[in-house]
Amino acid sequence: MDSVEYFNLADLWEQYYEWSAYGAGAAVQLPGGEKVVQYYVPYLSGIQLYTNKVLTASRSFGEDNGMDLWSDDEDNEKMSRSWSSTSDESLFSCDLLGANRKRPGHLYFEFFEVGSPYGRAPLIDKVYELSQGFPGLTSLKSSDLSPVSWMAVAWYPIYHIPYQRSVKDLSACFLTYHTISSSFQDHALETMTNSGCHRIANGKQNGHMDKKSNTVSLPPFGLAAHKIQGSLWTNPMAGDYRKLFSAADSWLKQLGVQHHDFNFFITHPM
Numbered sequence: 001m002d003s004v005e006y007f008n009l010a011d012l013w014e015q016y017y018e019w020s021a022y023g024a025g026a027a028v029q030l031p032g033g034e035k036v037v038q039y040y041v042p043y044l045s046g047i048q049l050y051t052n053k054v055l056t057a058s059r060s061f062g063e064d065n066g067m068d069l070w071s072d073d074e075d076n077e078k079m080s081r082s083w084s085s086t087s088d089e090s091l092f093s094c095d096l097l098g099a100n101r102k103r104p105g106h107l108y109f110e111f112f113e114v115g116s117p118y119g120r121a122p123l124i125d126k127v128y129e130l131s132q133g134f135p136g137l138t139s140l141k142s143s144d145l146s147p148v149s150w151m152a153v154a155w156y157p158i159y160h161i162p163y164q165r166s167v168k169d170l171s172a173c174f175l176t177y178h179t180i181s182s183s184f185q186d187h188a189l190e191t192m193t194n195s196g197c198h199r200i201a202n203g204k205q206n207g208h209m210d211k212k213s214n215t216v217s218l219p220p221f222g223l224a225a226h227k228i229q230g231s232l233w234t235n236p237m238a239g240d241y242r243k244l245f246s247a248a249d250s251w252l253k254q255l256g257v258q259h260h261d262f263n264f265f266i267t268h269p270m
Contacts, residue, residue: 005143005182006141006142006143006144006182007141007142007182007216008140008141008142009136009137009138009139009140009141009142009180010138010139012142012180012218013123013124013127013128013137013138014124016042016122016123016124016127017124019040019041019042019122019123020041020042020122020123020124020125021122021124022039023039023040023041023158023159024039024040024041024042024155025037025038025039026038026039026040028160028169028170030164030167030169031169034164036160036161036162036164036170037160037161038157038160038170039157039158039159039160039161040155040156040157040158040174041122041155041156041158042122042123042153042154042155043113043117043120043121043122043123043126043153043154043155043156044111044113044123044126044127044130044151044153044154045112045113045152045153045154045175045259045260045261046111046112046113046151046152046257046259046260046261046262047109047110047111047150047151047152048107048109048110048148048149048150048151048255048257049107049108049109049110049136049137049140049145049149049180050104050105050106050107050108050145050146050148050149050181051105051106051108051136051140051144051145051146052105052106052144052145052146053106053144054106055106055108055136104146104148104255105145105146105148105149106146108134108136108140109130109134109136109137111130112258112259112260112261113126113154113260113261114260117154117156117173123153141182142180142181142182143181143182145180145181145182146181147179147181148181148255149179149180149181150177150178150179150180150251150255151177151178151180152175152176152177152178152259152261152262153175153176153178154173154174154175154261155173155174155175155176156173157170157171157172157173168227169228171227172225172226172227172228173225173226173227173265174223174224174225174226175223175224175225175226175248175261175262175265176220176222176223177220177221177222177223177247177248177251178218178219178220178221179218179221180218220244221244221247221248221251222244222245222247222248222249222251223241223244223245223247223248224245224248224261224262224265224266225241225245225265226264226265226268248262249262
């Protein structure tokens with residue numbers, strides 16, 4: 001497998017353009033055998049961009065709008081001390097970061113959505129809104145980012161075709177976690193295998209490059225779900241949800257992050 005050199009963040013966000021407008025379709029077979037296509041709209045739930053070099057960015061956008069975001073390098077030392085003073089046994093049961101915990105880089109941008117799902121802007125609209133104050137959101141390359149850079153996407157259902165009455169399983173919501181740094185790709189698979197963590201997306205590591213289509217896939221390394229009822233989403237053919245959930249939980253603990261949507265999902269599973 002070849003290493004991924006880099007991709008542009010602007011190109012990454014463009015992949016969400018159509019999904020943000022019309023929804024992303026997922027084929028689902030209901031318990032009764034009926035087949036439907038469920039559509040989900042992606043929302044930016046959380047993101048942290050750590051750069052290899054110090055970048056400057058305006059703080060006025062976040063301050064003026066009262067959003068839970070900031071860009072400041074002063075807290076990196078505090079974060080490193082937090083990691084060092086916390087028990088490895090309690091936090092790092094699935095050590096996805098490895099040595100990068102001690103050198104996270106420089107925090108350029110952080111955002112965590114805290115608003116109601118019904119009042120959120122779709123992912124592509126939110127990214128372009130945030131980029132007005134932090135242009136690096138659309139101008140940076142994945143090679144500019146340290147391995148601890150990541151994002152979480154919230155997927156909320158909007159409709160399904162053909163329409164089915166009273167199918168509670170189709171109201172399920174999901175959080176997917178993705179790394180977005182080129183430098184994470186080279187060691188990710190080995191780290192996960194050695195630590196017993198879940199291999200990503202049917203054996204493909206983050207940053208898998210398809211030479212034929214010249215595309216890069218960023219399958220999720222972690223997952224959380226809300227309103228899952230019955231066995232539709234958790235049967236053996238649907239993958240190992242517990243391992244993906246554990247990976248997401250471990251990642252957030254390693255970074256010392258309080259992710260609002262994740263906390264809501266685990267306290268309101270149904």
